[in-house]
Amino acid sequence: MATRLEDPRVVEFDVRTDEMLVNMGPQHPSTHGVLRLVLRTDGEVVSEVQPHIGYLHRCAEKIGENLTPRQWIPYTDRMDYLAGMNMNLGWSLTVEKLLRYELPEKARHLRVIICELGRIASHLVGMGAYGLDLGTFSPFLYAFREREKILDLFEEACGARLTYSYICPGGATADLPKGWLQKCEKFLDEFAPVIDEYHALLTTNAIFIKRTAGIGILPAEMAIDYGCSGPVLRGSGVDFDLRRDGEPRYTSMYDGYAFEVVVQKDGHYPRDHKYPPVPKEAVLGDCWHRFYVRMLEVVQSMDLVRQGIEFYSRSKGDWGTPIKLNQKLPKGEAYLETEAPRGQMGFYIVSDGSSIPWRVRARSSSFCNLSVVSELCRGCLIADVPAIVGSLDIVMGEIDR
Amino acid sequence: MSGPILLDRLKAQFGDKITGANLEAIDPWIEVAPEGLVEVCQYLKTQDDLQFNFLNCITAVDYFEPDPKKAAKVEWKPHIELVYHLSSTVKKHTLVLKVILPRWKDDVPGQLPEVPSVTSVWKTANWHEREVYDLSGVRFIGHPDLRRILCPEDWVGHPLRKDYEMPLEYHGIRGR
Numbered sequence: 235m236a237t238r239l240e241d242p243r244v245v246e247f248d249v250r251t252d253e254m255l256v257n258m259g260p261q262h263p264s265t266h267g268v269l270r271l272v273l274r275t276d277g278e279v280v281s282e283v284q285p286h287i288g289y290l291h292r293c294a295e296k297i298g299e300n301l302t303p304r305q306w307i308p309y310t311d312r313m314d315y316l317a318g319m320n321m322n323l324g325w326s327l328t329v330e331k332l333l334r335y336e337l338p339e340k341a342r343h344l345r346v347i348i349c350e351l352g353r354i355a356s357h358l359v360g361m362g363a364y365g366l367d368l369g370t371f372s373p374f375l376y377a378f379r380e381r382e383k384i385l386d387l388f389e390e391a392c393g394a395r396l397t398y399s400y401i402c403p404g405g406a407t408a409d410l411p412k413g414w415l416q417k418c419e420k421f422l423d424e425f426a427p428v429i430d431e432y433h434a435l436l437t438t439n440a441i442f443i444k445r446t447a448g449i450g451i452l453p454a455e456m457a458i459d460y461g462c463s464g465p466v467l468r469g470s471g472v473d474f475d476l477r478r479d480g481e482p483r484y485t486s487m488y489d490g491y492a493f494e495v496v497v498q499k500d501g502h503y504p505r506d507h508k509y510p511p512v513p514k515e516a517v518l519g520d521c522w523h524r525f526y527v528r529m530l531e532v533v534q535s536m537d538l539v540r541q542g543i544e545f546y547s548r549s550k551g552d553w554g555t556p557i558k559l560n561q562k563l564p565k566g567e568a569y570l571e572t573e574a575p576r577g578q579m580g581f582y583i584v585s586d587g588s589s590i591p592w593r594v595r596a597r598s599s600s601f602c603n604l605s606v607v608s609e610l611c612r613g614c615l616i617a618d619v620p621a622i623v624g625s626l627d628i629v630m631g632e633i634d635r
Numbered sequence: 636m637s638g639p640i641l642l643d644r645l646k647a648q649f650g651d652k653i654t655g656a657n658l659e660a661i662d663p664w665i666e667v668a669p670e671g672l673v674e675v676c677q678y679l680k681t682q683d684d685l686q687f688n689f690l691n692c693i694t695a696v697d698y699f700e701p702d703p704k705k706a707a708k709v710e711w712k713p714h715i716e717l718v719y720h721l722s723s724t725v726k727k728h729t730l731v732l733k734v735i736l737p738r739w740k741d742d743v744p745g746q747l748p749e750v751p752s753v754t755s756v757w758k759t760a761n762w763h764e765r766e767v768y769d770l771s772g773v774r775f776i777g778h779p780d781l782r783r784i785l786c787p788e789d790w791v792g793h794p795l796r797k798d799y800e801m802p803l804e805y806h807g808i809r810g811r
Binding site: 479 | 660661662688689690691692694696697709718720724727729731757758759761762763770783784785786787794795
């Protein structure tokens with residue numbers, strides 16, 4: 235149970251001491267990069283949290299006003315650097331929307347395979363780092379062991395391990411190499427049993443449940459009001475996933491794919507019989523549920539990758555032709571959001587008819603997810619602050635852009 | 636709900652506070668006068684068949700051409716456009732609102748243009764408006780805590796303005 239200021243069972247909290255301002259960060263290991271939180275504390279209880287961001291601001295939007303869309307792709311990699319592929323996708327789809335470009339069938343399936351693998355890699359880091367936040371080191375190593383294999387696959391496809399610039403407006407920079415699909419299937423076969431290890435290490439771990447269940451409860455209305463998205467929104471029980479509910483230009487990418495949005499409906503997660511049950515201490519919208527949604531999404535993504543491999547090997551045509559580096563853009567503007575691992579990543583492009591956009595904007599999911607932190611941390615214990623911040627799974631590169 | 640019907644409905648409800656629209660654009664948009672913005676947003680959020688409960692993004696676009704040669708060719712007058720991207724998690728539809736502002740209030744350079752804040756409608760607007768204020772220089776009236784968010788507090792100027800000049804130095808760090 236979360237310990238609140240007014241909790242009468244804990245006598246200690248009735249003792250008011252002098253208020254103290256505690257600076258957490260910007261170089262704190264559990265703030266996932268350079269986030270600074272100023273905590274106003276009364277003993278062990280936090281009465282107010284003030285996030286300070288901007289330490290990683292690299293003027294990405296300003297730079298985008300001076301480069302052509304294809305030249306800007308490497309900058310999108312550096313936004314959510316744990317899911318570079320998904321960032322490439324968001325920007326590419328936005329530019330394609332402005333160009334009214336129709337993608338070849340094969341490129342569509344290639345993107346699904348790559349992006350869902352990216353989601354798995356990103357959630358693995360999220361999971362491992364969350365374990366670190368709560369003081370357990372092993373899940374981190376277990377997670378990185380498997381992520382390494384995904385990075386190897388990415389390296390083979392595009393040559394890079396972190397900043398891929400692989401997906402670009404018009405398709406991708408290259409086709410998947412020969413034998414890649416078999417390697418990918420082999421990885422999925424090896425990966426499937428490992429997930430049970432993760433559940434044993436964290437999801438069903440008694441200490442983990444104590445640290446996360448009932449902590450940082452985010453009600454659905456508040457999540458929507460604060461613009462939270464992705465696993466943070468679905469962890470609060472809101473049935474919304476852009477892969478199903480987004481605009482046709484994005485959802486058509488998943489045409490023919492069978493998947494169920496991971497969200498608790500009527501007290502049940504989809505396919506929850508196969509996975510550890512929800513502990514009775516957990517309340518919808520708490521840190522545990524946000525974590526659990528990510529874990530189930532890993533399985534969902536594995537399933538989508540398998541379907542993608544099936545579709546890809548059957549589809550004809552090519553992987554698309556990247557647009558020219560100095561492709562003239564039609565006058566107009568386009569906004570598109572995609573379901574990145576951390577939530578809804580939106581890109582906005584305004585063009586005046588030249589090859590360089592007039593204005594570029596990135597709507598970051600972590601930015602909105604983080605803005606709710608001061609509400610979540612009000613009245614919690616200092617030790618719960620890393621648990622709450624970690625459960626939002628933020629990446630500062632995306633927040634500060 | 637289709638664009639024309641929604642536009643007619645908003646026009647009937649708010650009259651001349653709806654100042655224009657472009658329904659042929661890739662993302663159709665409706666233009667709202669600054670003084671009617673909060674009312675319109677509140678209406679869009681609370682109507683049962685609209686339920687725009689999710690504010691995706693607020694963007695400021697600066698229409699200004701610093702190069703006088705190019706400026707003679709452009710067809711717009713210098714202005715700032717605020718773009719509000721809304722969507723609904725219930726009805727699963729989207730909408731774009733635009734507000735046109737002068738680049739400077741009363742055309743006095745340095746005086747930031749003003750627009751009412753929509754933080755009372757969507758709480759997420761708080762950080763988005765702080766970002767727009769910080770990077771594009773728009774003052775949001777009624778915002779609870781209008782401070783810079785990405786740049787340091789003592790930063791001078793608003794970097795996403797087209798006439799922004801990079802400072803020569805900042806606390807002893809060379810800028811150019």
